[in-house]
Amino acid sequence: MMRRYIIAxxxxxxxxxxxxxxxxxxxxxxxxxxxxxxxxLGKYLVKRSNNDSSSHCGEEKEITRTYCSPLQRCxxxxxxxxxxxxxxxxxxxxxxxxxxxxxxxxQPTIIDNLKEIELKEWQGRLRNDIMEQDKVNWDIFKAxxxxxxxQDGTFAPVLDCFERASNCWDVIRANAxxxxxxxxxxxxFVMCHGAIxxxxxxxxxGLEQTEYGKSRRYALDNCECFEIExxxxxxxxxxxxxxxTMQNVxxxxxxxxxxxxxxxxxxxx
Numbered sequence: 001m002m003r004r005y006i007i008a009x010x011x012x013x014x015x016x017x018x019x020x021x022x023x024x025x026x027x028x029x030x031x032x033x034x035x036x037x038x039x040x041l042g043k044y045l046v047k048r049s050n051n052d053s054s055s056h057c058g059e060e061k062e063i064t065r066t067y068c069s070p071l072q073r074c075x076x077x078x079x080x081x082x083x084x085x086x087x088x089x090x091x092x093x094x095x096x097x098x099x100x101x102x103x104x105x106x107q108p109t110i111i112d113n114l115k116e117i118e119l120k121e122w123q124g125r126l127r128n129d130i131m132e133q134d135k136v137n138w139d140i141f142k143a144x145x146x147x148x149x150x151q152d153g154t155f156a157p158v159l160d161c162f163e164r165a166s167n168c169w170d171v172i173r174a175n176a177x178x179x180x181x182x183x184x185x186x187x188x189f190v191m192c193h194g195a196i197x198x199x200x201x202x203x204x205x206g207l208e209q210t211e212y213g214k215s216r217r218y219a220l221d222n223c224e225c226f227e228i229e230x231x232x233x234x235x236x237x238x239x240x241x242x243x244x245t246m247q248n249v250x251x252x253x254x255x256x257x258x259x260x261x262x263x264x265x266x267x268x269x
Contacts, residue, residue, distance in 0.1 A: 004187040009220040010077040011037040023119035037223035042084025044247040064186040068108035113164040117195035120150040145213040162209040165199035206236035
């Protein structure tokens with residue numbers, strides 16, 4: 001069966017605004033802008049499910065199963081999306097007290113591995129301070145992220161994050177296959193973070209972990225989404241598209257073309 005997955009990043013946090021490294025810290029909270037981003041995304045997802053032309057989706061795909069990182073900034077974003085989504089559904093029904101409506105946003109399954117990339121001694125520090133005080137490692141992180149080693153050279157943040165992303169897909173896809181009631185018109189929604197989200201996207205497209213951080217093409221800004229189409233019996237997704245913070249939807253792009261651009265496949269030229 002062909003399934004759709006939406007990978008979303010949380011809204012802007014106080015740490016994002018301060019340019020402070022978050023990692024696996026659970027202290028960051030959404031800013032007013034982040035709250036607005038989350039609410040807007042919830043409204044977009046309703047329009048999308050209703051096949052509203054303003055969603056630029058062009059097809060009705062109902063969200064039937066959801067997953068979320070355990071960290072506060074993701075759970076806060078998820079709750080705001082859910083509230084905005086459900087308010088729109090109830091308004092459409094003309095019944096604000098109908099909590100049994102099957103169209104309401106599902107309760108999420110929390111997956112611990114959906115936590116953000118772990119950046120050890122960098123967490124909680126301002127980016128500018130790290131650039132000055134740990135310049136060698138910061139330069140490695142920007143030039144070749146997979147080569148970064150923190151915690152006295154014993155921990156590889158990107159490699160760990162990529163492995164967790166693979167494990168998340170194993171769980172999410174296995175759960176989708178086990179639910180025989182779900183149809184190919186259903187969508188699975190995943191609320192996570194920038195780095196783990198990018199690793200999940202790369203994994204789904206059959207791209208190597210060395211592609212991490214090389215291009216903004218697969219980066220997630222606050223409350224941006226990637227939609228991925230992936231058959232249950234396929235090793236990798238077939239195509240993807242991006243939904244930015246203004247809910248503008250890109251054209252579908254094939255996995256093949258993405259692999260060709262990254263050098264995974266040889267060019268025919």
